[in-house]
Amino acid sequence: MALETRxxxxxxxxxxxxxxxxGLDLVNSSLDRTLEAIQHQDVELAQLVIADxxxxxxxxxxxxxxxxxxLATQSPVATDLRLISALLHVxxxxxxxxxxxxxxxxxxxxxxxEPPADEEMVKLILTMGRQTRTLISQSKRAFEDRNVEMARxxxxxxxxxxxxxxxxxxxxxxxxxxxxxREWAMTMLLAAxxxxxxxxxxxxxGEQVAFVxxxxxxxxxxxxxxxx
Amino acid sequence: xxxxxPAETLAMTEQNPEPQASPExxxxxxxxxxxxxxxxxxxxxxxxREIGNVELQGLNAYYGxxxxxxNVSLGFDSAKVTAIIGPxxxxxxxxxxxxxxxxEEIAGARxxxxxxLDGLDLYDPRIDIVAVRRSVGMVFxxxxxxxTMSVIDNVTAGLRLTGASRGELExxxxxxxxxxxxxxxxxDRLKGPGVGLSGGQQQRLCxxxxxxxxxxxxxxDEPCSALDPMATLRIEELIGxxxxxxxxxxxxxxxxxxxxxxxxxxxxxxGELVEVGPTDEIFTKxxxxxxxxxxxxxxx
Numbered sequence: 397m398a399l400e401t402r403x404x405x406x407x408x409x410x411x412x413x414x415x416x417x418x419g420l421d422l423v424n425s426s427l428d429r430t431l432e433a434i435q436h437q438d439v440e441l442a443q444l445v446i447a448d449x450x451x452x453x454x455x456x457x458x459x460x461x462x463x464x465x466x467l468a469t470q471s472p473v474a475t476d477l478r479l480i481s482a483l484l485h486v487x488x489x490x491x492x493x494x495x496x497x498x499x500x501x502x503x504x505x506x507x508x509x510e511p512p513a514d515e516e517m518v519k520l521i522l523t524m525g526r527q528t529r530t531l532i533s534q535s536k537r538a539f540e541d542r543n544v545e546m547a548r549x550x551x552x553x554x555x556x557x558x559x560x561x562x563x564x565x566x567x568x569x570x571x572x573x574x575x576x577x578r579e580w581a582m583t584m585l586l587a588a589x590x591x592x593x594x595x596x597x598x599x600x601x602g603e604q605v606a607f608v609x610x611x612x613x614x615x616x617x618x619x620x621x622x623x624x
Numbered sequence: 625x626x627x628x629x630p631a632e633t634l635a636m637t638e639q640n641p642e643p644q645a646s647p648e649x650x651x652x653x654x655x656x657x658x659x660x661x662x663x664x665x666x667x668x669x670x671x672x673r674e675i676g677n678v679e680l681q682g683l684n685a686y687y688g689x690x691x692x693x694x695n696v697s698l699g700f701d702s703a704k705v706t707a708i709i710g711p712x713x714x715x716x717x718x719x720x721x722x723x724x725x726x727x728e729e730i731a732g733a734r735x736x737x738x739x740x741l742d743g744l745d746l747y748d749p750r751i752d753i754v755a756v757r758r759s760v761g762m763v764f765x766x767x768x769x770x771x772t773m774s775v776i777d778n779v780t781a782g783l784r785l786t787g788a789s790r791g792e793l794e795x796x797x798x799x800x801x802x803x804x805x806x807x808x809x810x811x812d813r814l815k816g817p818g819v820g821l822s823g824g825q826q827q828r829l830c831x832x833x834x835x836x837x838x839x840x841x842x843x844x845d846e847p848c849s850a851l852d853p854m855a856t857l858r859i860e861e862l863i864g865x866x867x868x869x870x871x872x873x874x875x876x877x878x879x880x881x882x883x884x885x886x887x888x889x890x891x892x893x894x895g896e897l898v899e900v901g902p903t904d905e906i907f908t909k910x911x912x913x914x915x916x917x918x919x920x921x922x923x924x
Contacts, residue, residue: 473908
């Protein structure tokens with residue numbers, strides 16, 4: 397596709413941003429279904445999430461390719477260049493988030509038809525999921541609005557998810573001696589961990605927002621130097 | 625220089641018409657390229673790259689009543705490539721032409737402010753204008769080899785005015801061709817006509833001609849705009865090699881070229897200096913909105 401004028405190029409860039417960030421809506425709906433599948437031990441719904449991940453991957457491939465074309469044909473610089481660089485990152489985050497939903501959904505059939513579910517733990521995981529959903533939406537809005545403040549707030553929101561994840565771990569330790577119960581709890585821990593990772597990806601998107609606006613890339617929080 | 629009326633400027637140019645050399649300059653090789661009695665801008669024997677620093681102080685340039693360059697103060701560091709970008713008519717070529725006093729050659733044109741080369745005011749009335757042009761070489765948009773001259777004569781044309789011996793001419797002509805990355809291509813046709821070379825080769829021939837007199841500064845006004853991509857690339861590589869020995873100021877409309885070759889980029893608009901900074905900053909995170917608008921192609 398040849399873009400004849402610079403204004404067409406700007407329109408194309410705007411379209412690609414909307415399309416790339418739209419991937420976060422796909423992730424949200426994937427996460428909704430994943431949570432529902434956990435809540436109701438719905439194996440069919442889980443299969444649907446797995447199958448539907450192709451849409452997220454497709455979005456990734458399509459927008460990624462178009463961004464590469466813009467780089468090759470339009471030599472973007474300054475804000476445009478930072479935006480494209482950031483979008484390439486965000487696409488990767490979107491794709492990873494989708495994969496985490498798939499990871500969870502692959503585990504659901506493993507726990508059997510009527511697992512010995514601990515109600516409190518399921519509740520915790522659903523709360524985690526809803527909180528993570530908020531993070532995803534907030535990361536999208538922060539990007540759209542180029543709002544660094546809102547992007548930084550993702551760290552605080554993500555801390556809530558991390559705390560819930562630790563709470564899940566504590567519950568799993570106390571789940572008792574029954575091997576089936578323990579197996580279920582282990583699986584749920586993995587699910588909680590996957591949700592927690594989705595939250596981390598949302599924070600990464602926030603870092604890209606800061607990069608687009610300021611031109612500087614800094615990790616909001618550095619896991620390997622927590623006090624640095 | 626002080627503001628002087630065009631008539632006075634003209635009188636001055638007539639005193640030192642190019643390309644006639646002044647008697648002093650003809651006395652030997654132009655190792656000590658430019659000086660006022662007692663002061664010298666170069667260290668003749670061994671050139672360290674501490675030399676070749678250009679500084680503009682409150683430079684204004686006019687074409688009649690048209691105020692083309694507005695109060696620009698700016699430094700060009702030695703061993704660095706500085707690119708000047710900006711839309712057509714923004715004064716970038718005019719500003720560059722003030723550095724080697726080419727601007728004043730145009731009827732009705734004048735300039736105010738100071739242009740310092742290593743602290744020496746190039747507009748000082750005691751300065752020999754020929755020496756200025758030798759210290760500050762220039763390469764233009766279209767290659768302009770002397771049409772009747774051979775390859776080697778083109779390169780040594782400026783040198784011959786300095787009274788260099790035949791042996792010196794040959795030696796320095798060859799060195800200049802090597803420096804301009806043209807030697808291998810022309811060594812078997814040195815006596816052939818300069819205009820028989822390809823466009824890219826002709827431009828490198830002009831660069832060799834400028835280098836032959838050992839300038840401290842090389843001004844390049846859109847040097848690649850008439851060249852194909854490969855010839856352009858060759859010139860850009862050459863710029864990278866030359867910057868160790870000469871301060872380079874390049875005017876370009878090709879922003880990617882500025883991004884590729886320049887250490888520092890200057891953005892001008894309507895005769896004013898809008899922003900100057902490290903090239904990577906200008907093209908990733910410019911400070912001024914107008915720079916942003918220009919480099920992203922929203923105007924210009």
